[in-house]
Amino acid sequence: MSARRIFARPARLAAIAPYLWMVLFFLVPFAFVLKISLSQTVIAQPPYTPVFDLTEGREALTAAFAQLSFDNFRLLLHDDLYILSYLRSLVVALTSTLILLLIGYPIACGMARLPQRWQGVAMILVIVPFWTSFLIRIYAWINILQHDGLLNKILLALHIVSAPVVWLSTDSAMYLGIVYSYLPFMILPLYATLSKMDASLLEAANDLGASPRRAFWLVTFPLSLPGVGAGALLCFIPIVGEFVIPDLLAGSDSLMIGQTMWLEFFTNKDWPVASAAAVALLLLLVPPLLLYDRLQRRQLEGNS
Amino acid sequence: MKRLSRCRSTASLRPLSTGGESGLKDVTSSEASVEAAKPLPEPAAPDMPLLRIESVAKSFGNFRAVDQLSLDIRAGEFFALLGPSGCGKTTLLRMLAGFETPDEGRILLGGKDIAPVLPHERPVNMMFQNYALFPHLSVRDNIAFGLKRAGMARADIAARVAEMVALVKLEGMEKRKPDQLSGGQRQRVALARSLARRPQVLLLDEPLAALDKKLRESTQGELMELQRRLGTTFIIVTHDQEEAMTMADRIGVMDAGRLAQVATPRNLYEAPASRWIAEFVGDINLFNGQVMSRDHSRLTVSTSEAGSLTVSELWPPVTKDVVCVAIRPEKVKLSRRAPASDEGGSHGINRLEGVVADVNYLGGVTTYKVRLESGAMVRSSMANTARLDVDAYLAGQRVVAWFTADDCMVLEQ
Numbered sequence: 148m149s150a151r152r153i154f155a156r157p158a159r160l161a162a163i164a165p166y167l168w169m170v171l172f173f174l175v176p177f178a179f180v181l182k183i184s185l186s187q188t189v190i191a192q193p194p195y196t197p198v199f200d201l202t203e204g205r206e207a208l209t210a211a212f213a214q215l216s217f218d219n220f221r222l223l224l225h226d227d228l229y230i231l232s233y234l235r236s237l238v239v240a241l242t243s244t245l246i247l248l249l250i251g252y253p254i255a256c257g258m259a260r261l262p263q264r265w266q267g268v269a270m271i272l273v274i275v276p277f278w279t280s281f282l283i284r285i286y287a288w289i290n291i292l293q294h295d296g297l298l299n300k301i302l303l304a305l306h307i308v309s310a311p312v313v314w315l316s317t318d319s320a321m322y323l324g325i326v327y328s329y330l331p332f333m334i335l336p337l338y339a340t341l342s343k344m345d346a347s348l349l350e351a352a353n354d355l356g357a358s359p360r361r362a363f364w365l366v367t368f369p370l371s372l373p374g375v376g377a378g379a380l381l382c383f384i385p386i387v388g389e390f391v392i393p394d395l396l397a398g399s400d401s402l403m404i405g406q407t408m409w410l411e412f413f414t415n416k417d418w419p420v421a422s423a424a425a426v427a428l429l430l431l432l433v434p435p436l437l438l439y440d441r442l443q444r445r446q447l448e449g450n451s
Numbered sequence: 452m453k454r455l456s457r458c459r460s461t462a463s464l465r466p467l468s469t470g471g472e473s474g475l476k477d478v479t480s481s482e483a484s485v486e487a488a489k490p491l492p493e494p495a496a497p498d499m500p501l502l503r504i505e506s507v508a509k510s511f512g513n514f515r516a517v518d519q520l521s522l523d524i525r526a527g528e529f530f531a532l533l534g535p536s537g538c539g540k541t542t543l544l545r546m547l548a549g550f551e552t553p554d555e556g557r558i559l560l561g562g563k564d565i566a567p568v569l570p571h572e573r574p575v576n577m578m579f580q581n582y583a584l585f586p587h588l589s590v591r592d593n594i595a596f597g598l599k600r601a602g603m604a605r606a607d608i609a610a611r612v613a614e615m616v617a618l619v620k621l622e623g624m625e626k627r628k629p630d631q632l633s634g635g636q637r638q639r640v641a642l643a644r645s646l647a648r649r650p651q652v653l654l655l656d657e658p659l660a661a662l663d664k665k666l667r668e669s670t671q672g673e674l675m676e677l678q679r680r681l682g683t684t685f686i687i688v689t690h691d692q693e694e695a696m697t698m699a700d701r702i703g704v705m706d707a708g709r710l711a712q713v714a715t716p717r718n719l720y721e722a723p724a725s726r727w728i729a730e731f732v733g734d735i736n737l738f739n740g741q742v743m744s745r746d747h748s749r750l751t752v753s754t755s756e757a758g759s760l761t762v763s764e765l766w767p768p769v770t771k772d773v774v775c776v777a778i779r780p781e782k783v784k785l786s787r788r789a790p791a792s793d794e795g796g797s798h799g800i801n802r803l804e805g806v807v808a809d810v811n812y813l814g815g816v817t818t819y820k821v822r823l824e825s826g827a828m829v830r831s832s833m834a835n836t837a838r839l840d841v842d843a844y845l846a847g848q849r850v851v852a853w854f855t856a857d858d859c860m861v862l863e864q
Contacts, residue, residue: 350550351583353570356600357647362571365596369587 177429184422185215195418219423229424232407233431238385239393239403243325244333244379250326251333251378254369258334259341266342273331273338285324285395292320292396321397324387333378340374341367373443380439384432404428499562501526501684502547502652507556508708509542516542518708519556527670529685531699533692535731539708540688544654547686548577555650560651571600576650578659580618582641584629590616591625597648615643618677636664642674646681655687658743659694662826671697692732698706704728720779722765722855726862729777736783736829738776742769749856752776756827761799761861775862782858783831785819799856803829819844821852 186195197211223229258269276284291297292314299311314320344367352362390405397403402410404424411421500523505629509517517539524530532540545551547558549570555565559768576597578798584593598608616622619639629637638658658674660782675698678685689695695702697718703713712724723729726737740754748764752774758777785807808828809820818832829852844850 161718205800345580345581345583347579347583348585350548350570351577351585352596354548354575354577355597355644356571357596358569358571366585382560 180422181423182215183418184219184426185217187214187216187218188417188419188420190416193418194416211303219419220427222420223427225377228402229404229407229427230423232402232404233428235401236387236389236404237431239321239325239389240383243322243329243386244320244383246326247333247382248375248379249330251330251337252371252375254330255334255337255341255374258338259344268271270338273334276331281328282391284328284393288320288324289326289395292323314399316394318397321393324392324396325389328392329382329386332381336377336381337371337374340371340377344370376439376442380435383435387432388428467863477510488529493814500524501528502686503557503559503562504543504547505557505559507543507553507558508820509539509551509554510544516706517546517553520705520708520710521556522703522710522713524684524686526651526684527682529675529698529700530687531695531702532686532688532705532706533695533732534690535727536690540705541656542574543705544577544686544688547652548575548654549573554611574651575654576645576648576659577656578641578645580660582629582637582661584637584640584644589626589628590621590632593629593640594644594647596644601648611647615647618646619643625712634661635661635670638662638670646677646683649681650683652684652686655685657689658687659689667694674679674698695707696732696829704731707733721862723862724778726775726777729860729862734780734830734832736778736780738827740776742772742774744765750774750861751798754862757829758805759824760801760859761856762861763799763856769839769861769863771863777860777862778854778858779831780818780832781816781834783829783852783854785821785831785833785844785852787850801854801856801859803852805829805850805852807844807846807850810844810846817843819850820851 165207183195186197188194189196197214198209199208199209224450244303254273255376258266258273261269277350287294294297294311294313294315296314298314299308302308348366348370349359349362352366353359357365388405389403394406394409406430408421408424411424501525502522504520504522504524506519506521508515508519520543532543534540536628542551546553548698549565553566557566559565560573560575565575588596591612597609598611601731603611612625616625619642621639624636624640629640630641638661642658645655650827655674659670662670665741668693671694674685687695687698692851696719699716701713701715703720704711704719706727712719712728714722714804719728719732723732729735730737731823734819738752738754738757738760740752740760742750742760743753744751744766746767750762750764750769752760752762754760754776757776803821803823805821805823807819808822811818812835814835816832816834818830821829821831823829831852
């Protein structure tokens with residue numbers, strides 16, 4: 148009994164901690180954003196109305212509540228700008244995730260097959276770029292890709308091109324930046340799944356008449372799907388809301404939703420519309436998260 | 452040949468013989484009876500074994516895992532590779548499966564060198580020690596895995612899977628995933644999966660090591676029964692000598708990459724080829740000594756620990772004078788007085804006087820340790836044939852441990 152009394156309280160606290168974190172740093176700020184998204188823009192400080200003031204009594208609060216409306220969400224649906232931004236974000240995120248998977252999977256596979264002591268080294272090599280600031284790395288890419296940058300200099304020196312190629316402010320540059328930045332997030336979960344895989348499973352498949360290539364598709368790949376799912380979501384979700392990379396590397400002809408929000412917020416000073424866009428983005432990301440959760444739960448049920 | 456003829460006589464009982472050897476193809480019932488009349492895997496020549504291993508060697512770095520090993524295995528045989536861990540038995544098995552390539556030597560299956568045949572093309576299947584079941588596939592799909600790769604028709608696969616499921620008594624479990632099965636059930640799925648393709652040779656790598664004792668013993672019986680019904684050549688790797696003795700027709704004892712002896716379980720136990728094997732297989736009393744005289748294949752060996760011992764000499768005769776006399780504990784009898792039948796040593800009975808130092812009652816047998824005057828211990832084990840223990844000896848009691856010359860083995864050092 149005494150042991151239970153000693154351990155019960157910290158254990159309960161530990162269980163509450165993540166919920167507390169979620170409430171403080173996600174739900175409360177989200178409530179603010181949600182409220183702003185239902186407000187109207189005004190030229191004032193703060194730049195929206197109504198403002199809830201608890202000191203003015205109940206009547207005023209009720210009146211303020213009555214002023215909230217879904218106008219901003221209606222605007223999102225009716226203005227092409229927003230819908231196109233969302234679509235572009237989705238397309239960019241999907242395409243990037245696919246490219247990341249195609250590049251990350253073979254790398255993770257190769258890492259998992261290295262001798263044990265080299266696996267640690269490979270792991271460090273994957274993580275090492277994090278030691279440099281993300282922003283600095285993206286600026287470095289600008290340096291490499293610009294008109295008289297390293298890439299064009301090399302291509303000219305090797306006589307592969309006769310005139311400098313425009314790299315910067317293109318979609319290719321943006322994809323390059325995204326894939327470069329997110330590759331570790333794809334490799335690490337894949338590597339975690341693949342390195343746990345029992346080598347005798349492949350031998351068994353081989354023994355039962357599957358060539359090494361077929362054994363990969365019949366055994367390795369299906370068993371690595373949880374890692375594929377984790378890696379894909381870990382990349383897809385932040386890429387949808389990515390702002391820095393498209394802003395610095397892509398052209399300005401079409402915007403991702405992150406850029407649109409930035410414009411609304413800082414250039415147009417329209418906090419309510421920017422907030423509405425943010426809430427809509429969140430709703431957009433819920434279905435893939437639920438899907439992932441369900442897949443994982445099925446995985447867990449299978450294991451028990 | 453004993454095993455072969457048994458297979459032939461029971462061929463009609465075997466539900467699995469209908470497909471033939473190469474046979475992942477459908478065979479009608481009329482063909483099946485013709486097929487069943489033939490003995491199983493036909494050797495290339497009458498005196499050619501199904502599997503011939505010719506001075507095969509394999510090294511990992513400086514470690515010689517398998518060292519110039521040669522071995523013939525007949526069709527339909529249940530062969531056990533027995534040895535301590537690291538003796539190279541698993542490496543040998545993996546070379547047969549094709550997962551390792553021999554550095555030297557040849558492996559012939561049905562007279563053909565299988566070196567160029569890739570593992571997924573060999574008519575050999577393996578049951579893995581950890582079973583290596585595919586965790587994402589159901590029992591049915593695990594068993595069907597090899598059949599699908601062989602390009603069998605869908606209906607035939609279903610029929611064969613049903614047959615294999617019935618064979619290993621897993622009816623009703625077809626849809627379960629491996630992690631929803633007990634250890635024993637998993638073992639059966641692994642067995643069914645490796646047998647589904649009807650391999651010419653089934654390799655079993657410590658197939659029972661993960662089971663508890665009771666289950667292991669019942670599974671031993673089932674494996675033997677299955678092997679008898681299918682007539683498939685089984686090669687089992689084990690470190691458990693009792694397991695090897697129970698199941699195998701012949702046992703190959705491996706030590707440091709070489710075959711120390713290949714013999715039937717009985718010969719291995721009663722006529723071990725060396726002192727090492729005598730000690731490795733079962734319990735034994737050993738007395739070092741020197742041959743003093745020879746008389747009609749009866750040797751007199753003088754030992755420091757047990758005095759002068761009379762020993763019958765088997766063929767081939769020992770060539771050296773410094774030998775080791777070995778006697779199994781169950782052949783050492785205890786009595787209160789020296790046996791009366793022995794007159795002047797004409798029956799070659801050896802008598803050792805001593806004091807009972809230790810008694811262990813094990814149910815079926817009781818083991819005794821008798822301390823001789825020299826201080827050496829002699830172990831004796833006697834069956835408890837009567838319920839009331841009139842024959843039991845107590846610690847501290849003076850006894851005579853005796854055994855005949857014929858029960859002794861002479862081993863060279």
